[in-house]
Amino acid sequence: MYIFGKILGVFFGLLFGGPFGALIGLFLGHQFDKARRLNSSPFSSSSFSSEEAQQARQEQFFKAAFSVMGHVAKAKGKVTKEEIHLATIMMERMNLTDAQKTxxxxxxxxxxxxxxxxDETLEQVLQATGRRHDLLQFFLELQISAAFADGDLHPTERNLLHKIAKGLGFSSEYLERRLRMQEAAFRFQRNARFGGASGGYQGSSGSAYQEQQTxxxxxxAYKxxxxxxxxxxxVVKKAYRKLMNEHHPDKLMAKGLPPEMMTVAKEKSQEIQQAYDLIKKAKGFK
Incomplete structure (x- = not known):
């Protein structure tokens, strides 16, 4: 509550102008408090940069994401075709224009x-995101995805990811937990694509294969x-809600995620939803 201006206004108004002066002081103090409240509001022009500045920050985030992705891909000495393919897929998923793709x-x-x-690029990411945890986490997960593009995490890639995580303000323990989750996510989606590829054979070995895949x-899904x-x-519901809240596309968009990356955020949310649904079915709860 902003009342400091009113108090001062009444005090000096009463001191120099009596009751009538106090009324004038109250009015002037109210205007002063109102201006302070508007200036401190999260929706004020002083707190929110212009649309052009917001777009510039989003472009900075976008460029940094792909440049660091290229750095991660080169970490083990040679960029594999899988890593180049991942970058291409991400560009396609984002529905980039020719100019954006270039x-x-x-x-x-x-x-x-x-x-x-x-280091300089990571500092730019911190500035572009305003150090918002969800956006920094999204950025880090993009780099983890790049490292897992070929299905394997090379020691040099792991070391680089630790450096990136530290530069963004995340602990080593946090990164290792996210690496385990991403590795599981990689297998989860791969099994979804190829889980039914048993050649249509319905014999006992085919059935056993399907059961093992499930x-x-x-x-x-648990991991x-x-x-x-x-x-x-x-516990399952709490973990699900936390992850969905962290990866909700609309929330990330509101915090400054580049519009081009909305599709990636949506797919991550769908992945979390699929894992949760599978666990719900296995445990038998709604």
Whole structure:
């Protein structure tokens, strides 16, 4: 509550002008307090930069994401075709214009250079996001996805991811937990794509294969949500809600996520939803 201006206004108004002066002081103090309240509001022009500045920050985030992705891809010495394919897929998923696709490709190429300024780029990400946890986490997860593009995490990639996480303000323990979750997510989606590829054979070996695939996918669903198999319904729901809240596309968009990356955020939310639904079915709760 802003009343300091009113108090001073009444005091000096009463001191120099009696009751009538106090009324004038109260009015002037009210206007002063109103101006202070508006200036401190999260929706005021002083707190919110212009639309052009917001767009500039989003472009900075976009460019940094692809340049650091290129840096991660080059970490083990050679960029594999899977990593190039991942970058291409992400560009397609984002429905980029030709100009945006060229900018992403150029940024990815810049990241592969031996003198890439990683620390400076991460500092730009901190500034562009206003150090918002959800956006920084999204950025980090993009880099983890790049590292897992070929299905394997090389030691040099792991070390680089630790450096990136530290630069963004995340602990080593936090990164390792996210790496386990991302590895499970990679297998979870891979099993979804190829789980039924048993050649249509319906014999006992084919049935056993399908059962094993289902069991493996359920195991990865738990790891994707960051919980143990023994977790009860309450723990499962809490983990699900936390992850959905962190990855909700509309919330990320409101916090400054570039519009081009909305599709990636939506797909992550769908992945979390699929894992949760599978666990719900296995445990038999609603």
């Amino acid at each position: 900018a992403a490709q150029n940024a990815f190429r810049d990241g592969k250079s031996s003198d890439f300024p990683l 069991a493996d996918r359920l195991d990865d 994707l949500l960051g919980i143990d198999k023994s977790a009860d319904a309450g």
